[in-house]
Amino acid sequence: MNENFTVRKATENDISLIENLIKGLAAYEKRPQDMTAAQEDLRYLLFEKNIAAALIAELNGESVGYAIYYPVFASFAAKAGVHLEDLFLKPEKRRNGLGTKFFSEVEKFVKQDGFSYIEWSCLDWNEPAINFYNKIGAEEEHGRRYFSCSL
Numbered sequence: 001m002n003e004n005f006t007v008r009k010a011t012e013n014d015i016s017l018i019e020n021l022i023k024g025l026a027a028y029e030k031r032p033q034d035m036t037a038a039q040e041d042l043r044y045l046l047f048e049k050n051i052a053a054a055l056i057a058e059l060n061g062e063s064v065g066y067a068i069y070y071p072v073f074a075s076f077a078a079k080a081g082v083h084l085e086d087l088f089l090k091p092e093k094r095r096n097g098l099g100t101k102f103f104s105e106v107e108k109f110v111k112q113d114g115f116s117y118i119e120w121s122c123l124d125w126n127e128p129a130i131n132f133y134n135k136i137g138a139e140e141e142h143g144r145r146y147f148s149c150s151l
Helices: 012-028 039-048 098-112 127-135
Strands: 005-009 053-059 062-074 079-089
Touching: 005 098, 012 039, 012 053, 012 062, 012 079, 053 098, 062 098, 079 098
Parallel strands: none
Antiparallel strands: 005 053, 053 062, 062 079
């Protein structure tokens, strides 16, 4: 089967699609109640404030996934990178090499944007994702705990 897989930068016209894909990730992560983002907020932050970049993965013209990343800075090395907030392929599109292709395309966009590394986190129970990250050669960082606070 000849499949056409592409990745493109999202546009404002993709807001409804992005919202639906985020809902898909929230459901996969067993946290659908945490998906409280409104389309207006996503549009404002992604396209007016440019807080983060969003990519859309398409297979034969059908949207099958998305990625969202934003800039980070490594002060010790004086390097600019990105934090990959979301990398999601619809579950029925996994296990056929698309994840590897998608991550490779994300890397290309990150490099084109002028960044030199990607960092991300993963839920500790998500063995399929952990196995995927190990397969693509990612290094797991130890000795760090993540914290957050609301402002």
